[in-house]
Amino acid sequence: MKNIIKISWRNLLRYTRRTLLTSSLIAVGVALVIIFGGIGASFKDEVIGTITNSNLGDIQIHKKGYVGSMDNLPLDIVIPEQGLNKIKSLLDANPEVKVYSERIRFGAMISNFVQTTSMRLTAVYPEKESNTCPALTERIKEGNSDPKTFVQPGSIVIPANIAAGMNLKIGDDAVLVATNKDGSVNGVTFKISGISENILGPQGKDGYIHIDDAVSLLRIENGEITEIAVKLNDFDKLKKVYSRLKGELAQIPGENSGKPAFEVHSWEELSPFSSIVKIVTLLIMVVRLVLVSIVLISILNVMMMSVYERIGEIGTIASIGTPPSKILALFLTEGLLLGFFSALAGIIFGTGLLMIVAAAKLNFVFGMMKLSLSPQIPTAEIILSLIIVVVISALASLQPALKASKMEPVEALRHV
Amino acid sequence: MSLLSLANVRKDYLAGDVTVQALKGINLTVEKGKFISFVGPSGSGKTTLLNLVGCLDKPTEGTVTVAGVEVNRMDRKTSAKFRGDNIGFIFQNFNLIPVLTVYENVEYPLIMVQDIALKSRKQRIDDMLDRVGMADQRNKYPSQLSGGQKQRVAIARALVMDPKLVLADEPTANLDHDTAYKVIGLMHQMKKEFNTSFIFATHDQKIVGEAEIVYTMEDGLITKVQANGTAGGGVK
Ligand SMILES: Nc1ncnc2c1ncn2[C@@H]1O[C@H](COP(=O)(O)OP(=O)(O)OP(=O)(O)O)[C@@H](O)[C@H]1O
Numbered sequence: 317m318k319n320i321i322k323i324s325w326r327n328l329l330r331y332t333r334r335t336l337l338t339s340s341l342i343a344v345g346v347a348l349v350i351i352f353g354g355i356g357a358s359f360k361d362e363v364i365g366t367i368t369n370s371n372l373g374d375i376q377i378h379k380k381g382y383v384g385s386m387d388n389l390p391l392d393i394v395i396p397e398q399g400l401n402k403i404k405s406l407l408d409a410n411p412e413v414k415v416y417s418e419r420i421r422f423g424a425m426i427s428n429f430v431q432t433t434s435m436r437l438t439a440v441y442p443e444k445e446s447n448t449c450p451a452l453t454e455r456i457k458e459g460n461s462d463p464k465t466f467v468q469p470g471s472i473v474i475p476a477n478i479a480a481g482m483n484l485k486i487g488d489d490a491v492l493v494a495t496n497k498d499g500s501v502n503g504v505t506f507k508i509s510g511i512s513e514n515i516l517g518p519q520g521k522d523g524y525i526h527i528d529d530a531v532s533l534l535r536i537e538n539g540e541i542t543e544i545a546v547k548l549n550d551f552d553k554l555k556k557v558y559s560r561l562k563g564e565l566a567q568i569p570g571e572n573s574g575k576p577a578f579e580v581h582s583w584e585e586l587s588p589f590s591s592i593v594k595i596v597t598l599l600i601m602v603v604r605l606v607l608v609s610i611v612l613i614s615i616l617n618v619m620m621m622s623v624y625e626r627i628g629e630i631g632t633i634a635s636i637g638t639p640p641s642k643i644l645a646l647f648l649t650e651g652l653l654l655g656f657f658s659a660l661a662g663i664i665f666g667t668g669l670l671m672i673v674a675a676a677k678l679n680f681v682f683g684m685m686k687l688s689l690s691p692q693i694p695t696a697e698i699i700l701s702l703i704i705v706v707v708i709s710a711l712a713s714l715q716p717a718l719k720a721s722k723m724e725p726v727e728a729l730r731h732v
Numbered sequence: 733m734s735l736l737s738l739a740n741v742r743k744d745y746l747a748g749d750v751t752v753q754a755l756k757g758i759n760l761t762v763e764k765g766k767f768i769s770f771v772g773p774s775g776s777g778k779t780t781l782l783n784l785v786g787c788l789d790k791p792t793e794g795t796v797t798v799a800g801v802e803v804n805r806m807d808r809k810t811s812a813k814f815r816g817d818n819i820g821f822i823f824q825n826f827n828l829i830p831v832l833t834v835y836e837n838v839e840y841p842l843i844m845v846q847d848i849a850l851k852s853r854k855q856r857i858d859d860m861l862d863r864v865g866m867a868d869q870r871n872k873y874p875s876q877l878s879g880g881q882k883q884r885v886a887i888a889r890a891l892v893m894d895p896k897l898v899l900a901d902e903p904t905a906n907l908d909h910d911t912a913y914k915v916i917g918l919m920h921q922m923k924k925e926f927n928t929s930f931i932f933a934t935h936d937q938k939i940v941g942e943a944e945i946v947y948t949m950e951d952g953l954i955t956k957v958q959a960n961g962t963a964g965g966g967v968k
């Protein structure tokens with residue numbers, strides 16, 4: 317084996333220019349996969365982190381039908397207290413669930429006694445909410461941004477666009493007027509305790525109050541809520557936990573119908589930005605495919621040339637008794653070595669470039685998200701590309717190597 | 733038991749629509765330890781015959797027996813092994829492996845064909861290089877050698893496997909006259925030292941004199957067999 321490697325290696329070095337050319341082509345391909353994979357993964361993580369940590373959570377649970385009419389923030393499609401308790405015990409029993417936050421979401425009019433505008437409100441328990449969405453309080457740029465107390469009974473966090481538009485400052489009073497599910501209207505005065513950056517989404521006018529205030533404003537008597545946001549211990553287990561929850565929730569039937577009473581959605585189903593993440597994933601796949609075709613074509617080409625140029629030599633070694641299996645091994649090894657070392661070069665090159673990108677700390681704004689790319693060394697991507705190159709190199713050398721091993725010595729010798 | 737016997741061997745080539753009868757019925761027996769030459773005009777069938785004897789090709793008809801084994805029906809793998817165990821080859825174009833040094837070229841069949849362990853390998857190669865007078869060139873690559881030197885290395889490569897029979901098709905055709913004599917002389921000397929049979933094909937009437945038995949071929953048939961009493965060998 318050592319000798320087969322020695323001979324193959326020297327044969328590679330024999331056509332230095334061709335080997336270097338092929339090798340750099342493959343190396344560039346591998347480097348591209350690593351750079352693209354690394355940056356893409358960091359971009360995905362940033363986008364997902366921004367979305368899930370600032371207001372969505374990883375998973376949300378609603379009464380069946382809520383998400384379908386989510387735009388109206390309906391107050392009649394709610395999780396009743398009894399159901400809430402069942403869900404809570406499910407979540408408490410699930411080891412993958414880190415925390416969850418009960419929410420009442422509704423639309424309201426906010427007035428500074430001169431002007432009135434509409435806004436969307438999420439009523440929460442401050443500590444539970446900021447544990448579920450750790451990035452939320454980072455967005456509160458003025459006022460109280462303490463994760464434990466950012467909303468208190470009587471206080472409200474409003475987005476910057478409403479603060480600017482209605483000239484509201486920290487400590488000012490504002491009145492929230494809301495219609496409850498029976499159609500009666502109620503108003504309560506709040507103190508502005510915080511002003512947040514505009515939250516993601518087309519409307520962007522999202523504020524926070526304490527859940528107790530929502531109960532009195534909306535005259536909720538029986539402890540019902542509209543939404544539960546869930547955060548997991550390990551985001552990578554999202555799919556597993558999601559399907560487990562889905563299965564468990566399906567066991568809880570509605571009161572009148574026999575159908576499941578609740579629905580569960582992952583962040584991907586709730587955020588329009590999830591498609592961007594899918595596109596990035598797809599692009600990484602495309603770059604990998606490009607690598608596969610680069611390796612396939614270039615190794616096949618080089619190895620076919622090698623076999624063709626060395627027909628006489630193949631005739632010689634076959635005549636003196638080299639078994640066909642060893643001739644096959646010689647050419648396979650040659651292709652494998654070429655692929656392997658090209659991939660190594662590409663890994664070094666690509667990782668180096670990626671580290672430069674990481675050191676440069678690329679910051680940019682994407683939509684309303686402030687993203688900071690700090691790509692990690694994508695170990696999985698590196699291993700994957702090495703495997704891709706080696707496997708494809710073997711496949712690409714197989715046909716030329718088989719051809720070499722099947723040559724008739726007499727005919728090969730005549731070729732000299 | 734004779735080393736080699738051919739019984740009624742015919743070989744046809746199909747070249748397009750025409751069948752070329754390269755060998756038209758060869759009967760031949762060769763004993764061990766002989767230095768044999770085939771001569772004859774171009775196209776008379778020398779190469780064809782050597783290919784059959786060397787298990788590189790199969791006869792259209794008749795049987796070829798080498799070292800007691802009928803070789804005409806072997807598959808590729810078996811015949812490769814048979815060649816590796818029994819037959820050495822020397823080529824007109826030397827056919828050394830360009831990426832290997834002199835030493836490594838001689839080592840090649842011991843590794844790739846016969847799987848000989850490193851220790852015994854080294855001694856055999858050193859000894860062989862000494863005998864063909866190439867010990868001081870051991871680390872050179874074939875491209876750095878003259879034609880005569882290359883053929884010496886090729887002889888060493890053929891003999892290092894300790895074959896029963898060495899086949900050489902026009903081994904001196906690419907060498908000048910003096911070198912050709914020296915190479916044939918070396919082959920003859922090796923034949924004596926190893927008690928191996930050598931069969932070489934040539935056009936060159938002058939070096940034919942070195943052979944113990946000369947077969948003359950014409951048009952696919954052996955037309956004359958001649959034993960040379962003068963089989964002295966050595967350098968002239
Ligand atoms: N592969 C082949 N296909 C068709 N015809 C062939 C083939 N090989 C040899 N021949 C024919 O067989 C005959 C014998 O050829 P061979 O090569 O054995 O002659 P030779 O005595 O070795 O000639 P030379 O001295 O020129 O080498 C010739 O007529 C040749 O044209």
Ligand SMILES: [Mg+2]
Nearest residue numbers: 778779780901
């Ligand atoms: Mg010939």
